Amino acid sequence: MNDKAIFASLIIIFSLLSGGCTINKKQNKHAFHSINIYQSKDELVNLSYHKLGSISGSSCQLIQQDRPVTINDARNDLRARASRSQGNAVLLNHCDIMSSSLGCYRLAICEGTLLQVNINAF
Numbered sequence: 001m002n003d004k005a006i007f008a009s010l011i012i013i014f015s016l017l018s019g020g021c022t023i024n025k026k027q028n029k030h031a032f033h034s035i036n037i038y039q040s041k042d043e044l045v046n047l048s049y050h051k052l053g054s055i056s057g058s059s060c061q062l063i064q065q066d067r068p069v070t071i072n073d074a075r076n077d078l079r080a081r082a083s084r085s086q087g088n089a090v091l092l093n094h095c096d097i098m099s100s101s102l103g104c105y106r107l108a109i110c111e112g113t114l115l116q117v118n119i120n121a122f
Contacts, residue, residue: 035082036089036117037075044091048118052087055114060104069108071095078110087114 038044057078059069074095082090090112101107 034088035079037079037112038089038091038115041091044115044117049089049115052085052114052116054111055081055085055087055090056109056111057081058107058109060101061106062104064105066105069097069106071097071108071110074108074110078112082114085114087116088119089115089117091115 055078057074057076057080059073059077061067061069075092078090078092082088092110092112095108095110098107098109099105
């Protein structure tokens with residue numbers, strides 16, 4: 001097993017262990033849509049923010065006959081995880097689709113930095 005596969009396996013395990021339950025679906029849907037995903041640091045130049053830590057999202061295609069995973073699925077999972085945290089934005093580091101990762105026929109994964117952006121700074 002190569003380093004990338006081991007890393008992806010650890011992220012899947014962490015993702016499964018850190019998943020939360022949703023009680024108020026309307027509130028969570030609003031929180032989900034209020035998470036901004038920034039593609040580069042350049043988009044943050046005029047914003048006041050602080051980093052809260054690393055965050056990841058993933059989507060697993062268990063067997064070949066399942067619906068194929070997409071980067072969009074992993075980004076949506078990333079956004080959902082961010083909505084359950086103290087952050088309101090994510091600086092996207094990268095997204096990948098990997099084959100034959102621990103327990104998955106294919107795995108889509110996105111990783112980023114969770115941010116708290118002060119929208120009232122300017």
